Amino acid sequence: xxxxxxxxxxxxxxxxxxxxxxxxxxxxxxxxxxxxxxxxxxxxxxxxxxxxxxxxxxxxxxxxxxxxxxxxxxxxxxxxxxxxxxxxxxxxxxxxxxxxxxxxxxxxxxxxxxxxxxxxxxxxxxxxxxxxxxxxxxxxxxxxxxxxxxxxxxxxxxxxxxxxxxxxxxxxxxxxxxxxxxxxxxxxxxxxxxxxxxxxxxxxxxxxxxxxxxxxxxxxxxxxxxxxxxxxxxxxxxxxxxxxxxxxxxxxxxxxxxxxxxxxxxxxxxxxxxxxxxxxxxxxxxxxxxxxxxxxxxxxxxxxxxxxxxxxxxxxxxxxxxxxxxxxxxxxxxxxxxxxxxxxxxxxxxxxxxxxxxxxxxxxxxxxxxxxxxxxxxxxxxxxxxxxxxxxxxxxxxxxxxxxxxxxxxxxxxxxxxxxxxxxxxxxxxxxxxxxxxxxxxxxxxxxxxxxxxxxxxxxxxxxxxxxxxxxxxxxxxxxxxxxxxxxxxxxxxxxxxxxxxxxxxxxxxxxxxxxxxxxxxxxxxxxxxxxxxxxxxxxxxxxxxxxxxxxxxxxxxxxxxxxxxxxxxxxxxxxxxxxxxxxxxxxxxx
Numbered sequence: 030x031x032x033x034x035x036x037x038x039x040x041x042x043x044x045x046x047x048x049x050x051x052x053x054x055x056x057x058x059x060x061x062x063x064x065x066x067x068x069x070x071x072x073x074x075x076x077x078x079x080x081x082x083x084x085x086x087x088x089x090x091x092x093x094x095x096x097x098x099x100x101x102x103x104x105x106x107x108x109x110x111x112x113x114x115x116x117x118x119x120x121x122x123x124x125x126x127x128x129x130x131x132x133x134x135x136x137x138x139x140x141x142x143x144x145x146x147x148x149x150x151x152x153x154x155x156x157x158x159x160x161x162x163x164x165x166x167x168x169x170x171x172x173x174x175x176x177x178x179x180x181x182x183x184x185x186x187x188x189x190x191x192x193x194x195x196x197x198x199x200x201x202x203x204x205x206x207x208x209x210x211x212x213x214x215x216x217x218x219x220x221x222x223x224x225x226x227x228x229x230x231x232x233x234x235x236x237x238x239x240x241x242x243x244x245x246x247x248x249x250x251x252x253x254x255x256x257x258x259x260x261x262x263x264x265x266x267x268x269x270x271x272x273x274x275x276x277x278x279x280x281x282x283x284x285x286x287x288x289x290x291x292x293x294x295x296x297x298x299x300x301x302x303x304x305x306x307x308x309x310x311x312x313x314x315x316x317x318x319x320x321x322x323x324x325x326x327x328x329x330x331x332x333x334x335x336x337x338x339x340x341x342x343x344x345x346x347x348x349x350x351x352x353x354x355x356x357x358x359x360x361x362x363x364x365x366x367x368x369x370x371x372x373x374x375x376x377x378x379x380x381x382x383x384x385x386x387x388x389x390x391x392x393x394x395x396x397x398x399x400x401x402x403x404x405x406x407x408x409x410x411x412x413x414x415x416x417x418x419x420x421x422x423x424x425x426x427x428x429x430x431x432x433x434x435x436x437x438x439x440x441x442x443x444x445x446x447x448x449x450x451x452x453x454x455x456x457x458x459x460x461x462x463x464x465x466x467x468x469x470x471x472x473x474x475x476x477x478x479x480x481x482x483x484x485x486x487x488x489x490x491x492x493x494x495x496x497x498x499x500x501x502x503x504x505x506x507x508x509x510x511x512x513x514x515x516x517x518x519x520x521x522x523x524x525x526x527x528x529x530x531x532x533x534x535x536x537x538x539x540x541x542x543x544x545x546x547x548x549x550x551x552x553x554x555x556x557x558x559x560x561x562x563x564x565x566x567x568x569x570x571x572x573x574x575x576x577x578x579x580x581x582x583x584x585x586x587x588x589x590x591x592x593x594x595x596x597x598x599x600x601x602x603x604x605x606x607x608x609x610x611x612x613x614x615x616x617x618x619x620x
Contacts, residue, residue: 045166066311067123070302074295081107085225092222106200109229114348116231121172130170133157138178150195158219170225177230180280193285200288213271233408236267238278265296298348304339318360324526326367326374333380358389436588444598445605455608460485462600466583479576482565489558508583513577528562601609
């Protein structure tokens with residue numbers, strides 16, 4: 030008997046229902062708004078695609094509850110039609126990520142018919158079944174890209190379709206038995222009813238087919254209700270009128286096309302949308318490159334450069350892909366220079382006098398924050414030639430202060446810091462013990478709570494950060510706290526970058542994003558650290574500033590006074606005793 034590995038509802042029906050219910054529980058408008066954070070210039074497409082996806086999930090939910098397939102609409106599938114680089118693949122990746130769907134991307138240009146060398150539909154479906162088998166009951170979104178490449182031109186100028194028959198059973202939504210295709214493989218059962226199939230293609234030249242159909246029917250109706258001659262419509266306007274019959278005329282068989290629920294037109298990105306992808310959106314190229322550079326470094330693009338890049342990308346017909354081609358060289362140069370030169374923290378992409386793009390480097394004093402001159406002079410005198418942030422003269426103010434770290438860690442040498450900070454409970458106790466220091470005289474009592482939240486957030490950040498260089502010591506905590514007082518723009522600080530940057534930029538917020546595909550990335554400690562920091566940010570700016578000073582002042586006092594150091598070591602050891610495995614169960618959280 031062959032070894033059959035099934036990927037159906039079976040005993041996992043309950044998990045499937047719960048997974049789908051969680052997806053449908055989110056309001057549709059909320060999902061669309063979240064998608065718009067990533068996708069620029071395709072608002073109408075997002076609304077239609079999310080709506081179709083919700084409809085398919087509702088069908089899957091009813092099926093998982095035992096409703097007969099015959100009593101439900103046809104299985105889920107729709108087609109995306111759009112010119113090259115209009116964002117079809119990116120849109121589906123974003124929708125899958127936001128809605129929590131398992132995504133399998135398949136390039137149809139390599140699929141061949143039975144008996145030919147290359148990937149077959151069956152081999153790709155085995156991939157889908159593998160992803161479904163490893164999941165937690167979530168449906169799978171199979172994205173069949175380059176679908177138009179399945180229709181091949183013959184020598185006579187006609188079209189032949191190699192693999193269309195292999196899709197029919199998949200789109201019917203039943204169970205498919207996938208026979209072994211190579212030695213060592215087993216027979217696999219795929220429940221096609223749990224697969225949302227989305228096909229996408231550029232369909233170059235299909236505008237002529239649409240125009241011919243419209244001409245045969247007379248005047249076409251424009252978007253405002255007026256009538257216009259089809260010959261005057263733009264390619265995007267013609268594509269917006271594309272229907273399933275046009276796909277049949279393109280070369281697909283009616284049996285295949287008849288299983289689609291809709292054809293969604295993805296228009297070419299406008300010049301303004303391309304400019305926002307370069308600069309001015311939440312996920313713009315300017316912000317993404319700055320995140321890659323890390324704290325203390327910035328990549329800026331002027332309005333003139335953004336407009337030039339957008340116009341060239343629009344004229345090329347390659348859309349957003351052309352943006353990367355134009356800017357890759359400048360991104361690489363900026364990354365190398367900013368990481369190699371400690372005196373430079375800003376790269377600006379601009380348009381030179383010759384009309385070409387050029388890169389300039391400078392140290393942006395404004396991004397470093399506004400400092401009172403008298404206070405700076407006073408700090409320099411106290412620190413014996415240090416800059417305003419306590420760093421030795423000539424040292425980058427955006428790097429951890431090794432002198433401060435060494436002094437604080439030396440003061441608490443012998444204290445059981447690592448034991449005390451090893452658990453979330455210990456980090457909370459440490460934050461309270463450090464913040465509730467008896468010597469504080471504060472103008473606003475909320476600053477003590479703010480200091481507690483800030484300390485717990487920073488200690489928690491060090492505990493979950495994946496960078497091995499970010500050691501969890503009290504000295505490193507003090508070094509990170511100093512970034513709360515170093516401002517960038519619009520009130521943003523360098524400590525904000527540590528928390529809210531992507532994983533690649535040492536930020537914990539990236540863990541939340543990655544948890545959509547891998548829950549292991551988002552730990553309880555990361556969520557707790559982010560939560561504490563967000564609560565700290567809710568306090569007034571003046572209170573936050575005072576809280577930051579309180580949070581670091583006690584450790585600095587200990588670095589200068591043996592008496593203060595002894596008290597601090599005693600407090601740390603008391604926390605370590607409280608969180609000891611044998612006695613923590615009854616230990617109070619407030620001392």
